[in-house]
Amino acid sequence: MKVTLTGTGSPIPDANRAGPSTLVQCAGQNILIDCGRGVAMRLVAAGVPAPFVSAILITHLHSDHITDLNDLVTTRWILTPEATPTVIYGPLGTQKVVDGMMAMLTPDQKYRHDHHADLRSGPGMQIIVHEVVPGDEFKIGDARVIVGRTDHRPVTPSIGFRIEAEGKSVVLAGDTVPCDELDALCKNADIYVQTVLRPDLIELVKQFVPALASRSNDILDYHSNVEDAAKTAARAGVKTLMLTHYVPAMQPGQEADWLALATPHFAGNIVLGPDLTSAEA
Ligand SMILES: [Zn+2]
Ligand SMILES: [Zn+2]
Numbered sequence: 550m551k552v553t554l555t556g557t558g559s560p561i562p563d564a565n566r567a568g569p570s571t572l573v574q575c576a577g578q579n580i581l582i583d584c585g586r587g588v589a590m591r592l593v594a595a596g597v598p599a600p601f602v603s604a605i606l607i608t609h610l611h612s613d614h615i616t617d618l619n620d621l622v623t624t625r626w627i628l629t630p631e632a633t634p635t636v637i638y639g640p641l642g643t644q645k646v647v648d649g650m651m652a653m654l655t656p657d658q659k660y661r662h663d664h665h666a667d668l669r670s671g672p673g674m675q676i677i678v679h680e681v682v683p684g685d686e687f688k689i690g691d692a693r694v695i696v697g698r699t700d701h702r703p704v705t706p707s708i709g710f711r712i713e714a715e716g717k718s719v720v721l722a723g724d725t726v727p728c729d730e731l732d733a734l735c736k737n738a739d740i741y742v743q744t745v746l747r748p749d750l751i752e753l754v755k756q757f758v759p760a761l762a763s764r765s766n767d768i769l770d771y772h773s774n775v776e777d778a779a780k781t782a783a784r785a786g787v788k789t790l791m792l793t794h795y796v797p798a799m800q801p802g803q804e805a806d807w808l809a810l811a812t813p814h815f816a817g818n819i820v821l822g823p824d825l826t827s828a829e830a
Pocket of ligand 1: 701
């Protein structure tokens with residue numbers, strides 16, 4: 550099982566970090582969790598172009614986690630000789646968002662149909678959406694996926710995924726504060742991927758951009774910070790903690806600072822870094 554951070558950024562554009570997304574490769578499947586800004590480019594860098602994605606799992610419908618879903622769907626359609634539907638698993642509300650996205654893509658689909666006879670003869674862009682709720686389980690090939698509730702209120706619903714295959718397990722928590730359901734989902738996982746922020750650095754940002762102080766305060770109460778993630782990892786007994794979705798963006802040379810916040814709370818392996826950082830279990 551290999552886990553690659555295909556995007557470690559956040560809603561704040563960064564020159565070097567794509568938006569949030571993570572690739573899990575196990576049991577011959579390429580499972581993508583969330584699809585933030587630039588995900589199609591990072592997937593190519595990870596050796597898995599859009600047509601080779603087995604399924605997309607969406608943790609919640611915040612824009613930074615789904616902004617390039619349309620790029621993946623279109624790229625898959627125009628690069629795949631045979632029509633292969635994009636399979637999406639997401640929280641309640643995903644179908645409505647996908648319907649709106651498909652409406653947005655209608656002109657493009659018409660242009661390409663008009664111009665390419667082989668695309669015209671096919672069924673067009675196909676998407677299969679499965680809306681899932683906490684407690685659901687499903688299979689992607691031989692990989693088993695378990696859906697758990699997370700706490701990203703007022704964003705609801707928000708869900709996390711535990712993927713199990715070949716005797717290994719990874720949890721993709723998405724944006725959430727610590728909660729019992731997350732602890733249960735993470736129990737004894739080999740790898741736990743958590744989106745995190747740094748309240749101390751956000752405090753500095755507030756000083757430089759006072760006009761954004763109120764909005765900056767708001768984001769603190771519905772994300773895990775680095776210490777939270779480390780404590781969740783310790784409580785759940787995971788082997789490896791992967792940190793991603795750095796808010797604010799972790800700058801080169803700051804890695805040790807971020808690590809130093811986690812290590813007092815979690816004695817296991819901690820992985821963080823630039824886009825395409827990976828871990829194996
Ligand atoms: Zn979010
Ligand atoms: Zn986010």
